[in-house]
Structure formats: C-alpha cells, structure tokens
Amino acid sequence: MEDLTKLYTESMDVLGGKIDFVLHSIGMSVNIRKNIPYTELNYDFYNKGIDVSALSFHKMLATAYKLDALNEHASVVALSYIAAQQAYPFYTDMADIKAMLESIARTFGYHYGKHKKVRINTVSQSPTKTTAGSGIKGFSEFYDFAEAQSPLGNASADDCANFCVSLFSDLTKMITMQNLYHDGGYSTTGVSQEQLNMISK
Ligand SMILES: NC(=O)c1ccc[n+]([C@@H]2O[C@H](COP(=O)([O-])OP(=O)(O)OC[C@H]3O[C@@H](n4cnc5c(N)ncnc54)[C@H](O)[C@@H]3O)[C@@H](O)[C@H]2O)c1
Numbered sequence: 236m237e238d239l240t241k242l243y244t245e246s247m248d249v250l251g252g253k254i255d256f257v258l259h260s261i262g263m264s265v266n267i268r269k270n271i272p273y274t275e276l277n278y279d280f281y282n283k284g285i286d287v288s289a290l291s292f293h294k295m296l297a298t299a300y301k302l303d304a305l306n307e308h309a310s311v312v313a314l315s316y317i318a319a320q321q322a323y324p325f326y327t328d329m330a331d332i333k334a335m336l337e338s339i340a341r342t343f344g345y346h347y348g349k350h351k352k353v354r355i356n357t358v359s360q361s362p363t364k365t366t367a368g369s370g371i372k373g374f375s376e377f378y379d380f381a382e383a384q385s386p387l388g389n390a391s392a393d394d395c396a397n398f399c400v401s402l403f404s405d406l407t408k409m410i411t412m413q414n415l416y417h418d419g420g421y422s423t424t425g426v427s428q429e430q431l432n433m434i435s436k
Contacts, residue, residue: 239298246304253306256403259295259313259336262288262367264329270372273327281328289335296343300350307352310403313340314395315357315414317422325373337414344412354411356402361389361418383429387419 247253265280292313299305317323318330319337326333337357344355362368362378369375382389390398398417401407416422 243302243304256310259292266328288332293339305353309353311355312399312402313357315359341412357414359416360395363392384424384427385419385421390417
C-alpha cells in the first residue's frame with residue numbers, strides 16, 4: 236500500500252495534476268508456474284495468486300480513492316481472461332482469480348462511479364504470446380485452437396493496447412462495470428469449420 240501511495244503522489248507531482256487513466260496489467264499464479272493441477276492446488280500459492288492478481292486491483296483503486304488521485308470521468312481498465320466465465324482446465328486457480336478481478340471491477344465501479352464518475356472495466360483478451368501467457372502449459376496449442384475458432388483471429392497485444400486506449404478516451408465515457416471481450420469473436424463462436432477440419436484429419 237505504501238508503494239501505491241508513493242506511485243500516485245509522485246505521479247501527480249510529475250504530471251502536474253490528477254490522473255486520467257490507469258491500467259492494471261499484473262497476473263501471476265505460483266500454482267501455474269509449478270504445474271500444479273486444479274484439484275491439488277497449494278493454498279499458500281493460491282493466496283499469493285489472489286493477492287498479486289486480484290487484490291492488487293482493489294488496493295490500486297482503494298489507494299486512488301483515498302488520495303483522490305483520479306480526475307472525474309477517469310477510466311480504469313484491468314486485463315482478464317474468459318476462464319472467468321468458462322472452464323479452462325489449464326488455467327487452474329487463475330480462472331477463479333480472474334472471476335474475482337472482474338467482480339472487483341463491477342463493485343468498485345459502482346462506488347467510484349457514484350463518488351467521482353470514474354469508470355472501471357475489464358478487457359477479456361485473446362491468448363497472447365507474452366511471458367505470462369507462454370508460461371501456461373499447452374499455451375502454444377491453445378493459441379492455435381483459439382486462432383482457429385475466432386473469425387477475426389486472435390487479437391494481438393498491439394490490438395489490445397489500442398482497445399485500452401479507446402476505453403481511456405472520452406468517446407467511451409459511459410461504459411463502466413463491464414467485462415468486454417477483445418477476442419476476434421472467439422467468445423460467441425461455438426465451433427468453427429477450421430476446428431472441425433482439424434478433428435476430421
Ligand atoms: N497473455 C495472455 O494470453 C493473456 C490473456 C488474457 C489476459 N492476460 C492478462 O494480461 C495481464 C498482463 O499479462 P501479460 O500476458 O502481458 O504478461 P506479462 O508477463 O508480460 O505481464 C505480467 C506482469 O505482471 C507483473 N507481475 C507479476 N508478479 C508480480 C508481483 N508480484 N508484483 C508486481 N508485478 C508482478 C510482471 O512484472 C509483468 O509485468 C495479466 O493480467 C494477464 O493475466 C494475458
């Protein structure tokens with residue numbers, strides 16, 4: 236919490252005023268790193284994952300709220316994944332943790348919206364080849380599977396950044412407390428012809 240307070244106060248000094256937008260982009264599961272299956276989770280690791288990947292979002296928001304660090308109509312975005320809504324066995328405890336992250340966006344979004352018209356959303360991103368993404372067992376195969384399912388293909392990291400910028404802009408100022416899929420159509424496609432072709436080979 237001390238680090239967060241310092242981050243906001245020093246940022247406001249450097250930027251010469253309150254903050255317009257914040258991105259939460261932290262995710263880490265020790266259980267995933269150690270290849271521990273969901274049915275055998277280590278609870279110390281589970282708690283660590285919750286703290287780093289979900290409570291950090293609440294702490295980030297609560298610190299800004301207390302310091303009154305955000306401007307009216309500021310926009311806050313956190314990055315999530317569809318395993319919060321559907322079962323993805325390889326995502327183990329991060330599935331539960333992302334569900335919590337999305338819930339914090341809704342509940343804090345209510346309070347911060349009432350308080351200062353600050354809006355809070357999560358972006359549910361396609362599988363993306365990053366350090367965290369590639370650390371998941373079977374990621375490469377799943378990346379290809381998702382690519383085959385999505386009519387537009389997987390959304391890249393640059394596409395994700397562009398979408399976040401749009402959420403930080405005033406053009407989206409009435410969107411809050413939402414989980415927004417940024418996935419090339421993956422989440423609403425049941426099955427694609429490409430996937431059926433893969434199986435019939
Ligand atoms: N890569 C994907 O396929 C994918 C898909 C959907 C959502 N996301 C989400 O995107 C966000 C960013 O992840 P990424 O894929 O860019 O991977 P990444 O590895 O590039 O980023 C993860 C970040 O978390 C930070 N981090 C990890 N443990 C920390 C700790 N204890 N304290 C402070 N920071 C810590 C790391 O320093 C790193 O900057 C995460 O929330 C992730 O769950 C990723």
